[in-house]
Amino acid sequence: MKKTLQKFFGYFLIGALGLLPIVIILQIVIAVEGLLRDFVSSIFGRYENFLIPIGLFTAAVLVLTYFGYLLKQDKAHLWYYLEGLLNRIPLIGTIYRVTKKILNLFRGDEEDKLRDVVYIEYPKEDIWVPAYVTNRIDDQLVLYIPTSPNPTSGFTVIVHESKVKVSEMSIEEASSFVISLGVDIPRPDEAPRLLSGTDSAPLQS
Numbered sequence: 001m002k003k004t005l006q007k008f009f010g011y012f013l014i015g016a017l018g019l020l021p022i023v024i025i026l027q028i029v030i031a032v033e034g035l036l037r038d039f040v041s042s043i044f045g046r047y048e049n050f051l052i053p054i055g056l057f058t059a060a061v062l063v064l065t066y067f068g069y070l071l072k073q074d075k076a077h078l079w080y081y082l083e084g085l086l087n088r089i090p091l092i093g094t095i096y097r098v099t100k101k102i103l104n105l106f107r108g109d110e111e112d113k114l115r116d117v118v119y120i121e122y123p124k125e126d127i128w129v130p131a132y133v134t135n136r137i138d139d140q141l142v143l144y145i146p147t148s149p150n151p152t153s154g155f156t157v158i159v160h161e162s163k164v165k166v167s168e169m170s171i172e173e174a175s176s177f178v179i180s181l182g183v184d185i186p187r188p189d190e191a192p193r194l195l196s197g198t199d200s201a202p203l204q205s
Contacts, residue, residue, distance in 0.1 A: 032060035117174045118143065118164040119194055122157075128194045130167060130174045131157075151178045165194060 036056045087093040116133040122145055135142035139161050146154040167174070173186035185191075 029057070029060050029064065032063055033057050036060060036063075117167040117169045117171060119167055119190075120145065120157075120159060120164050122155075128165075130169065130177060131164070132171060132174065146175070146178045148178050148181050151175045 033053075033056050036059055037053070040052070040056065087097060118131055118133055118141070119128045120131050120143060121127060122129050122131075129145055131143040131145045133141055134144050134156075137158070140158055141161050141164060143157050143159060143164070144154055145157065146152075167187065167190060169177070169187050169190075176184045177186060
């Protein structure tokens with residue numbers, strides 16, 4: 001019964017997470033299509049031709065496709081200048097820069113980012129939790145400790161590198177472990193190592 005529930009919950013999470021990007025994309029396309037529809041309505045008033053919504057939906061897809069193309073260019077498009085303007089706004093610029101760095105950390109766009117997953121004793125000794133290494137200051141590590149079931153909420157701490165044990169999990173695997181409340185354990189062999197106190201390899205500089 002337990003294994004059946006684990007499989008059910010695992011398939012549910014896979015299905016929900018697999019559908020999430022599609023839902024988000026459709027919501028964005030529909031939102032852009034709504035803006036175009038309002039623009040057309042403000043100029044021509046009401047329209048009854050059923051081809052117009054189809055055309056507006058297609059236009060929304062093309063607009064987003066062109067925007068994606070612009071983002072792949074270096075510094076020769078409108079978004080580059082808009083990004084520079086956002087960075088100059090005191091509060092909004094700070095939020096934008098921090099959000100972009102966090103997204104790049106998970107997406108893998110920054111060459112100098114750290115994508116190590118470690119274990120740390122938190123909130124007290126003999127209780128091990130996974131954490132993401134987000135930065136390094138000499139022999140000090142900046143860690144983000146996610147909380148279940150939402151890995152986007154958690155705690156940021158600074159510890160000495162001797163206080164952590166390296167995990168072989170990727171960030172994606174660690175996130176799956178947190179989201180599934182521990183039902184999905186990508187590296188079950190690491191649990192005995194943590195409890196036995198076996199030392200692990202140090203993080204790479």
